[in-house]
Amino acid sequence: MELTILGSGGATTIPRPGCNCRICTEARIKGIPYTRSGPSMFIKEGSVLFDTPEEIAGQLNRERIEAIDYIFYTHWHPDHTFGMRIAERMYKFWLDIGVRGNKPKNKVRVCAIREVMEDLRSMGSRRGPFFTYYERSDLIEPVELEDEEEFEIGRLSVTPFKVRTTYCSSTIFLIQEKSKRVVYAPCDVKPFSESSQLKSLDLLIIGSFHLEGPLKEGIVIPPENALRSELFSPTEIKELATRLKAKKTIVTHIEEEWGKSYDEYRNLEEPNLLYAYDGMRMRI
Numbered sequence: 001m002e003l004t005i006l007g008s009g010g011a012t013t014i015p016r017p018g019c020n021c022r023i024c025t026e027a028r029i030k031g032i033p034y035t036r037s038g039p040s041m042f043i044k045e046g047s048v049l050f051d052t053p054e055e056i057a058g059q060l061n062r063e064r065i066e067a068i069d070y071i072f073y074t075h076w077h078p079d080h081t082f083g084m085r086i087a088e089r090m091y092k093f094w095l096d097i098g099v100r101g102n103k104p105k106n107k108v109r110v111c112a113i114r115e116v117m118e119d120l121r122s123m124g125s126r127r128g129p130f131f132t133y134y135e136r137s138d139l140i141e142p143v144e145l146e147d148e149e150e151f152e153i154g155r156l157s158v159t160p161f162k163v164r165t166t167y168c169s170s171t172i173f174l175i176q177e178k179s180k181r182v183v184y185a186p187c188d189v190k191p192f193s194e195s196s197q198l199k200s201l202d203l204l205i206i207g208s209f210h211l212e213g214p215l216k217e218g219i220v221i222p223p224e225n226a227l228r229s230e231l232f233s234p235t236e237i238k239e240l241a242t243r244l245k246a247k248k249t250i251v252t253h254i255e256e257e258w259g260k261s262y263d264e265y266r267n268l269e270e271p272n273l274l275y276a277y278d279g280m281r282m283r284i
């Protein structure tokens, strides 16, 4: 399968508007891969998208991705969902619908576990959920996934694993094609699922991480700080990769405040531990 990291940034992207730190300044001058947009991944087989950050339309244009048939949502947080209009932006043609009387060109299946779907359905206006508006417009079809049950898309299968953190319900996705096994777990995945199904991976794509300090403005995260219970340290990422028997690990959802440039992440890399960048493509 062919995977593309559309956005390798986290809740804070690079360059951050109004920020003149050295990371954001360099990113403004050099562009990709020094810039990092919101967290999203695309799989060519089945035209499958994972999450829709605000920048999703630009990401799809940049990578020349011309169709989306499925969107899998990890959780409701704004950095993962505020581009949910993408089905409308791609497939709603006002004249074709209003003048010719046709339906939208495509209906995107929007998939999430029950708890996440409930969160997504609570996003809207006083007139109702955004999802209901898009369903009535024939632009999306919500699909509720069963926890730990395979959902098949041709030769591909996607299995969700629920994660309940203090703040929200999130999802780890296991993606399989024939014997190939990839896990996408970009955000709010600590504590990580103990499921025996999540073992022996060809690729682990993991977020929810922090670097050890000094970070932006010289800040160091103290040993007992609450951030450490939310995020994996570099040591914990390596331990997790070993426990899951992952052949290769890619760290994504990289925050601006970790204060490192693209070149510095390259220097931190090890043969089986890489750092994502926008437009990173892998064939598994």
Ligand SMILES: [Zn+2]
Pocket (backbone or CB within 6 Å): 015, 016, 019, 020, 021, 022, 023, 024, 025, 256
């Ligand atoms: Zn900055």
Ligand SMILES: [Zn+2]
Pocket (backbone or CB within 6 Å): 010, 011, 039, 077, 079, 080, 186, 187, 188, 253
């Ligand atoms: Zn996030």
